[in-house]
Amino acid sequence: MTIRLLLVDDHAVVRSGLRMLLESEPNLEIVGEAGAAQDALRLVELLQPDLVLMDIGLPDASGIDTTLAIKQRWPAVAVVALTIHEDEEYFFRMLHAGASGYVPKRAAPEELLTAVRTAAAGEVYLYPSLAKLLVQDFVAGARPAQAEALSGLTEREQEVLAYLAEGSSNLEIAEALTISPKTVARHRENIMAKLNLHSRTDLVKYAIRKGIIQP
Amino acid sequence: MTIRLLLVDDHAVVRSGLRMLLESEPNLEIVGEAGAAQDALRLVELLQPDLVLMDIGLPDASGIDTTLAIKQRWPAVAVVALTIHEDEEYFFRMLHAGASGYVPKRAAPEELLTAVRTAAAGEVYLYPSLAKLLVQDFVAGARPAQAEALSGLTEREQEVLAYLAEGSSNLEIAEALTISPKTVARHRENIMAKLNLHSRTDLVKYAIRKGIIQP
DNA sequence: CGCGGCCTGGGGTGAATCACCCATGCCAGG
DNA sequence: CCTGGCATGGGTGATTCACCCCAGGCCGCG
Structure with a gap:
């Protein structure tokens, strides 16, 4: 041919x-x-x-x-x-x-x-x-971040962020980490302040960009 | 060498x-x-x-x-x-x-x-x-979907979905589309029912998978 | 012409979230 | 020693969410 x-x-x-x-x-x-x-x-x-x-x-x-x-x-x-x-x-x-x-x-x-x-x-x-x-x-x-600094988040905050990004509620995260839901909320506030995000959905997008979770 | x-x-x-x-x-x-x-x-x-x-x-x-x-x-x-x-x-x-x-x-x-x-x-x-x-x-x-059927969503629903995926609140969407916030909520309920999703964060992940928005 | 689908709105309820305030321990570094 | 960061909690009030109820108008299709 x-x-x-x-x-x-x-x-x-x-x-x-x-x-x-x-x-x-x-x-x-x-x-x-x-x-x-x-x-x-x-x-x-x-x-x-x-x-x-x-x-x-x-x-x-x-x-x-x-x-x-x-x-x-x-x-x-x-x-x-x-x-x-x-x-x-x-x-x-x-x-x-x-x-x-x-x-x-x-x-x-x-x-x-x-x-x-x-x-x-x-x-x-x-x-x-x-x-x-x-x-x-x-x-x-495919996996850009993970090892990245995550803009100065503490270990605990990164841990909470992983759950938040999955769409878990404060209560679910609290039970998973055996801490109070209020503490989870506190961590979330600190995370959002540090990353300059203003909603849970922004957190999800941020987590996907950073490769913390898969879409 | x-x-x-x-x-x-x-x-x-x-x-x-x-x-x-x-x-x-x-x-x-x-x-x-x-x-x-x-x-x-x-x-x-x-x-x-x-x-x-x-x-x-x-x-x-x-x-x-x-x-x-x-x-x-x-x-x-x-x-x-x-x-x-x-x-x-x-x-x-x-x-x-x-x-x-x-x-x-x-x-x-x-x-x-x-x-x-x-x-x-x-x-x-x-x-x-x-x-x-x-x-x-x-x-x-890089861009998987867009032209896809979106699982039988109506045009208006797809429009609302685009805003929802961006993290907009019901009120913001209502003002953008000049309809009542209640109607936006109604559309959102229908969307979530059709796609079998149960939270806003799920909607964001779905939208990213489908290429409706960029992470 | 009626039926169903779509878009549009309204009301209500319980739960969750958001955005602030507060405090207590603990531990490292100046 | 003491200041500051971190993790842990509590409280409060406004807002939003998720899920129900309802109905009218419009349009296409059998």
């Missing part, structure tokens, strides 16, 4: 170079080129390629928005981002837009080919330095 | 095969082998390798726990998981443990070598099918 590929980059020279590189590969056919977002969308509709190799910097619209538009209308079309941008910002936004691969232009030619083949197979190729960013985000996002 | 590598797998035959494969590579030295978690930890301390190639299925302890132990004591040591497991479960747990690479045993030898070189360089190598899982988790985790 041959991969039918659409090339999107606003620089004709770059497109030529990519065409040279990609056409030397077997089972890979470049069915079209586009230098602008409008052309890209039109050609996707016209040619129904398997894969779009997308530059982010386009003259008339962002490659991110273009990717989003393509994935919304033709979800089966894989999009691989090929760009000079290696920062978190563009990378994450491109993933959200539905990209199946992300390769910086400084990457080795073989890596681009790997990304194209991988994305065409329905998988995802991530350039290692960007995979690292994603994994960091994953690990951090 | 030569990569100093420690091989951890409980099958001697597999270790031999890997040694054959890896030793044919330049700039790669296998400094030791371990068949059990205890040996692995001991050898890491003794040999201070750059990288540990870790099987998950070990006789005395999980490769995941072993990875965690290694990364806690020697964060500079890169760990690449090489395993038969390709499901989300092991993959995500291995990432949490601190792995810099994840390669299924069915992968091509070149992919293992790429993973080793990438991880040794401080980056992350993810096998494409697993990179796909991670990206899916990333995209889903």
Whole structure:
């Protein structure tokens, strides 16, 4: 099976170079080129390629928005981002837009080919330095805090906060900790004052942000 | 610079095969082998390798726990998981443990070598099918719902729910929607009944799970 | 045309919460 | 030794919550 590929980059020279590189590969056919977002969308509709190799910097619209538009209308079309941008910002936004691969232009030619083949197979190729960013985000996002200072809460206050965040009432917490409900209320007041929160629901959101509880 | 590598797998035959494969590579030295978690930890301390190639299925302890132990004591040591497991479960747990690479045993030898070189360089190598899982988790985790049915809530109820989730009181919501506080209370009762929730804090957690609000 | 669902309001009750006030021990650090 | 932070309690009053009751108006659907 041959991969039918659409090339999107606003620089004709770059497109030529990519065409040279990609056409030397077997089972890979470049069915079209586009230098602008409008052309890209039109050609996707016209040619129904398997894969779009997308530059982010386009003259008339962002490659991110273009990717989003393509994935919304033709979800089966894989999009691989090929760009000079290696920062978190563009990378994450491109993933959200539905990209199946992300390769910086400084990457080795073989890596681009790997990304194209991988994305065409329905998988995802991530350039290692960007995979690292994603994994960091994953690990951090899943459980950000716990060991964090919790803004100067005492041990007992943190303990009470954990129960409060679960939605327990003062009485329930009091029984769990075998102290008076009034003491629980006292702790809660101190907690809310220290964290500058003003309601139980704010406490829940705070606890989720800090990873104390799972939503 | 030569990569100093420690091989951890409980099958001697597999270790031999890997040694054959890896030793044919330049700039790669296998400094030791371990068949059990205890040996692995001991050898890491003794040999201070750059990288540990870790099987998950070990006789005395999980490769995941072993990875965690290694990364806690020697964060500079890169760990690449090489395993038969390709499901989300092991993959995500291995990432949490601190792995810099994840390669299924069915992968091509070149992919293992790429993973080793990438991880040794401080980056992350993810096998494409697993990179796909991670990206899916990333995209889903960031904004999971919104368009979902919300379990049969009416439009007005969803509107009230949005305010409730923010922690607004009945009176505040009433003023925002220019209706009576009693009506807000009524909507809230219906919402809680439909969603089988029993407190405002439960509503907040529900709203965060559904992506209605951000924590 | 009636039926049911939705939105809108009102009343009531008991419990819980909130936001203040107060005090007592205990223990560490200046 | 004594000041301050921490944990532990009590009290009070206003407010809110959670859960019941009720009903009228509107709109679509059979």
